[in-house]
């Protein structure tokens with residue numbers, strides 16, 4: 001019981017626990033003080049459980065239970081589990097935007113994994129940014145890793161109808177502003193919309209990223225859609241714990257799973273599910289951590305010709321609960337495989353290929369998951385736009401846009417920042433009509449800071465009252481995955497670094513052509529040069545601490561908005577002992 005473990009071991013954790021010197025004493029003794037017998041960690045794979053439980057992140061509030069199931073699975077397979085907390089990011093409370101802190105949280109994750117005696121890690125992810133931040137951090141260490149999503153909430157129920165997180169917040173807010181809904185009725189929906197543990201249950205960013213986890217192969221089959229409160233979510237967590245132990249023996253590290261083929265599969269799955277535009281930034285950032293040079297053009301190329309099959313909000317009408325009961329993501333992946341839109345040999349964390357996992361997946365409801373031959377929406381992959389307004393790219397999600405507006409020319413109505421928008425959008429005297437193009441700037445990575453989800457600008461009440469429900473909107477911001485509309489996002493370079501978006505003036509004509517992949521400001525180059533000479537960069541909101549680090553080092557959206565010095569991997573090696 002007190003005998004030190006043998007010196008020689010293939011396990012990384014043996015560098016801590018198998019030592020016969022003062023360091024081995026220290027490393028072992030402070031586990032024994034918790035009452036853990038040495039035979040529990042002697043020669044056993046040590047599996048970290050990276051937990052984003054926080055009372056400040058309501059979507060992850062059930063993660064203590066999930067962690068217990070992972071632990072049980074690790075023990076059942078002969079491993080030793082050690083749970084640890086990392087910075088958790090919630091979309092609902094954190095200001096100015098959780099995206100500002102995604103890279104900071106990823107640093108926490110990376111250093112927590114590397115600096116500790118772990119052989120593998122299970123990442124507990126849920127609310128939007130907790131998925132990319134944990135996967136990015138783990139990718140930079142490259143141990144065997146499995147992501148376990150917390151699962152979506154049950155469907156919202158309101159006055160006899162289903163309502164979805166985010167999507168119906170936006171639509172009910174517009175109804176309120178148009179005078180079609182009372183304030184009491186609006187407030188009543190608060191308790192009806194979110195009524196169980198779990199993350200947003202539309203195909204918003206959290207559901208999209210849970211789907212990306214499964215499509216990339218870094219989650220167990222079924223990870224995307226099992227509701228948070230369904231017992232099968234706990235079962236999946238338990239099986240992930242068992243599997244993490246086996247992966248240590250197989251040396252199944254993240255870089256063996258996160259290959260270019262895996263990312264191209266995920267891009268196609270994102271198109272098929274009508275997934276969030278935020279996946280574009282997150283997947284590029286994850287790929288660059290693991291050494292895959294994924295670009296915006298890869299998104300356009302790989303996603304072309306892929307149809308949206310899943311009829312979920314915000315692109316359609318159903319919710320994640322319906323999606324799970326209809327067959328979930330395996331049924332979608334099966335359709336893509338049968339249509340020749342899948343790298344079938346991509347490896348996944350359960351040791352099988354993506355195709356082996358999904359080739360026999362049933363579909364129980366064809367109104368929720370359409371067959372590829374009769375899709376819900378055709379050719380709806382993320383479109384990447386170029387032009388003098390966005391030489392480094394901008395994106396639009398066709399499945400959530402109005403088809404008639406996808407080719408449009410209109411007069412610019414410019415809002416210089418988010419405060420300017422809030423100040424003037426309700427003004428009845430605002431010179432705007434439905435054919436105008438709404439322009440919002442200084443909401444990008446450096447400008448906001450953190451690239452907030454404000455790109456789906458609210459429409460002017462005077463137009464809402466006329467029954468207008470969509471207009472072309474362009475910005476350097478992001479948009480909630482639950483939002484919809486003909487909304488061009490992620491314009492790069494952003495206005496705050498002198499991108500052409502900073503030079504647009506009221507009355508300029510802007511041309512959008514999604515089919516032609518073009519976004520153009522119809523102003524002569526000489527005039528733009530003259531305007532550039534008058535342009536001054538905005539002052540950063542804060543000039544110290546993490547905000548300064550972020551401002552000085554954040555990359556543009558087209559490069560994943562990571563910090564420049566975080567791109568790449570340092571691996572799992574730690575050079576020195578700690579005393």
Ligand code: FES
Nearest residue numbers: 059127199200206
């Ligand atoms: Fe957490 Fe939507 S607020 S997923």
